[in-house]
Structure formats: structure tokens, C-alpha cells
Amino acid sequence: MKASTKIQTTILTLSLLIFAACQTAVEQEEQDSKVLVRVKPSSMHTVVNNLEFTGTVLPYEEAHIAPAVPARINRILVDVGDKVSKGQLLVEMDNTQLFQAQVQLDNLKTELARLDTLLKAGAVTQQAYDQLRTQYQVAQSNIDNLSTHTQVRSTLDGVVTGRYFSAGEMFTGTPSPAGKPAIVSINQIKPVKVIVGVSERFLPQVTKGQPAGVTSDVYPDQVFNGKVNRIFPTIDRATGTFRVEIVIDNRDESLRPGMFARVALSLGEHEALLVPAMSVLKQTGSNERFVFVIENNTAQRLTVEPGRKFDDRVEILTGLNPGQQLVITGQHNLIQGSEVEIVK
CATH class of the missing domain: 2.40.420.20 (conserved putative lor/sdh protein from methanococcus maripaludis s2 fold)
Incomplete structure (x- = not known):
């Protein structure tokens, strides 16, 4: 009887140990699965808000120089890379029409002087004199117009960036490689500008005259001082940005149109x-x-x-x-x- 009780006790103890071991294993498995x-x-x-934007250096202004009417080119006085000033003579067109108009004007001037003498002597009517004087004024206006067409001048200070004809060729008014009718193209590079797209959420922080730092890979250690010159009034719905024009003085002409540029703007702080x-x-x-x-x-x-x-x-x-x-x-x-x- 005692032996039977001892066996039962042993079995119960082993069962408890096995259950405890299994419970621990389950808990360990659950722990390991986490x-x-x-x-x-x-x-x-x-x-x-120190923001950096990328863009391309652009000329501040561009001018595509051409006469108002087609004509043969007599001389082109500049070439690519030449610096020019506003009002400088760039191209002389064929002056045959101008010469003929000048001869006509001289003849009218002589005739007008003769009629003036006759008018004072009462030999011609005031009406005849007035008619000739009107012809003279029209001829003078024609001379001025032809002079403008014959002598083509620069409309801005800058540098010649394109020349599309040679002397003796006929200018017909067809578009040049620059996309517009022109004999030469002029870029103003003092100053230059960079146009960047800024997220619309920063619109209240961007103001005209705000300073900007501009860098270029060509001059990695130099920061060019610029400022916000123009804030475009519309938002691009596709990108959620508005355009901002940055102007740089570029007095030493280091920055050239077409260069890749980075623009840094400080737009305050936010949470x-x-x-x-x-x-x-x-x-x-x-x-x-x-x-x-x-x-x-x-x-x-x-x-x-x-x-x-x-x-x-x-x-x-x-x-x-x-x-x-x-x-x-x-x-x-x-x-x-x-x-x-x-x-x-």
C-alpha cells in the first residue's frame, strides 16, 4: 500500500514538473514572437527656413536686332563676344533707297526756296507754296524713316551673343537660330537673373528686395549677392510653386547666361x-x-x-x-x- 502511494506521488510530481516546463516554453515562445x-x-x-533652389543664369534683358523692313546688308560692325553700348551702330543696310530719297529731298528743298521768293513777289499762290512745303515735310519724314532702317543700333548695353548673317546677304525677316528675326542678338549680363520656383506655403515670407545668396559650380567657394527683384503673381497648380526672380549685379561678369546656379533664401522660422x-x-x-x-x-x-x-x-x-x-x-x-x- 505504501509502495502504491509512493508511486502516485512520484507520478503527480513529474506531471507538475512537465506542466510547468511546458508553460514556461509557451511563455518563452510568446515572448520570442514579439x-x-x-x-x-x-x-x-x-x-x-534656409531654403536652397536651383535654376539657370539668364541675361537680364535680351534684344534681337533687325531692321523694320527686309533689305540687303551692307556691313555688320560687330561679332559674337563684342561688348556694345545702347545706341551703338551695329549694322548698316543697303542705302540705295536712302540715297534716292536724299536726292529727292534736296530737289524739293531747292524748289521750296524758289517758291518762297516767288510768293514774296506775288508770283505764286499761297496754296501752291503750302502744297510744296507739305511734300518737303513728307520727304524729310521718309528720310528719317529710311535712316532708322538703314542704320541699325543697339537698344541696350550688353554683349553680342549671336550673329546670323554676313555682309552682302539679304535680310528677309525669317526667324534666326535664336527663334526670332534678327541679324545679331544682344544679352545684357550686368546684371543677370535667376528664376526659381518656391513652394506656395512660403509666399508670405518672400518679399521684394529680400537678399539672396547665389552660388555656381564654376565658382564653388564664392557667393554672389543677389536680391528678389520680382515675385510672379500666379501659382503653378501642377507644381504648387510660384516663380521668383533673383537679380545679381554681376559687375565682374563672372556669371554667364546658361550657368547652373543655386539660390539660398532665408525665410524666417517655423515649427x-x-x-x-x-x-x-x-x-x-x-x-x-x-x-x-x-x-x-x-x-x-x-x-x-x-x-x-x-x-x-x-x-x-x-x-x-x-x-x-x-x-x-x-x-x-x-x-x-x-x-x-x-x-x-
Whole structure:
């Protein structure tokens, strides 16, 4: 009897040990199935709006020089690369018509003087004299007009950037390689300008006369001082940006039209929700960005819209609220609904 009781006690003890071992194994398995993560509360930070934009250096003004009427070219007095001044003679057109008009004007002038003498002597009527004087005035106007067409002058200070004809050729008014009818093209490069697109949310911070720093890869260590010269009044709905024109004096003519340029603008400060850049993941095969936050020890996936980067942090525009427990380590092992264990 005693032996039977001892056997029962032994069996009961072994059963309890086996149950305890199994329970521990289950708990360990459940523990092992949880993803270890580190979290950090998302928070707002004050950031300085030092924004950089890219653009192309443009001439401040362009002029495509041509006579008003087709004619043969007598002489072209400038070539590509020459500096010119406003009013400088650039091209002389064929002056045959001008010469003929000048002869006609001289004849009318002589005849008008003769009629003036006869009018004083009462030998001709006032009407005849007035008619000839009108002809003379019309001829003088024709001379002035032909002189303008014959002598083509620069309309601005600048440099010749294109020459499309040679002396002796006929200018017909057809478009040049620059896209417009011209014998030569002039660019004003003192000053120059850069036009950039700025996000519409910064519209209130951009003001005319605001300073800007301009750099070029050609001169990596030099910053050219510029200023906001013009703010275009409309928003591009496709990009959500408005155009801003930056003007640079360019007194030494270092910047040339066509150069790639970077423009830095300081647009004050604002509060932004910043998170570690590594916490923001990208959905494979799309542009969707997302993060994980922890609620009741469970991972929740949130789609977010990132903004600008600040060193190793990125601004979150939408999708995340301040104070949420953001996963900053272990996020690559998570899916929606994953159970987690938060570690320090």
C-alpha cells in the first residue's frame, strides 16, 4: 500500500514538473514572437527656413536686332563676344533707297526756296507754296524713316551673343537660330537673373528686395549677392510653386547666361514635426512613405508626407501627430498589427 502511494506521488510530481516546463516554453515562445523595438515620442521643433533652389543664369534683358523692313546688308560692325553700348551702330543696310530719297529731298528743298521768293513777289499762290512745303515735310519724314532702317543700333548695353548673317546677304525677316528675326542678338549680363520656383506655403515670407545668396559650380567657394527683384503673381497648380526672380549685379561678369546656379533664401522660422530620417520607410514599387507607431504594445502603420531634410532628421507634413510613440529601431521587422516589446 505504501509502495502504491509512493508511486502516485512520484507520478503527480513529474506531471507538475512537465506542466510547468511546458508553460514556461509557451511563455518563452510568446515572448520570442514579439518584435523588439525602440520608440521615441514625436515632437515639434523650431527650424530655420534656409531654403536652397536651383535654376539657370539668364541675361537680364535680351534684344534681337533687325531692321523694320527686309533689305540687303551692307556691313555688320560687330561679332559674337563684342561688348556694345545702347545706341551703338551695329549694322548698316543697303542705302540705295536712302540715297534716292536724299536726292529727292534736296530737289524739293531747292524748289521750296524758289517758291518762297516767288510768293514774296506775288508770283505764286499761297496754296501752291503750302502744297510744296507739305511734300518737303513728307520727304524729310521718309528720310528719317529710311535712316532708322538703314542704320541699325543697339537698344541696350550688353554683349553680342549671336550673329546670323554676313555682309552682302539679304535680310528677309525669317526667324534666326535664336527663334526670332534678327541679324545679331544682344544679352545684357550686368546684371543677370535667376528664376526659381518656391513652394506656395512660403509666399508670405518672400518679399521684394529680400537678399539672396547665389552660388555656381564654376565658382564653388564664392557667393554672389543677389536680391528678389520680382515675385510672379500666379501659382503653378501642377507644381504648387510660384516663380521668383533673383537679380545679381554681376559687375565682374563672372556669371554667364546658361550657368547652373543655386539660390539660398532665408525665410524666417517655423515649427515643424521632425523625426529621425531612418524611421521613415518607403513602400517598394511606389512613392508611399510610412512610419510605425506603437499603441497598446501593437505596431500601427501610418502613411506620412515627408517635407524637407534637416541633417539626419526629416520634416513630416501630414500623417503623424506630436506625442505619438514613433518606432526608431526595429521598424524594418514590423507589419501592421505586430506585437512588440519596447526596449530602452
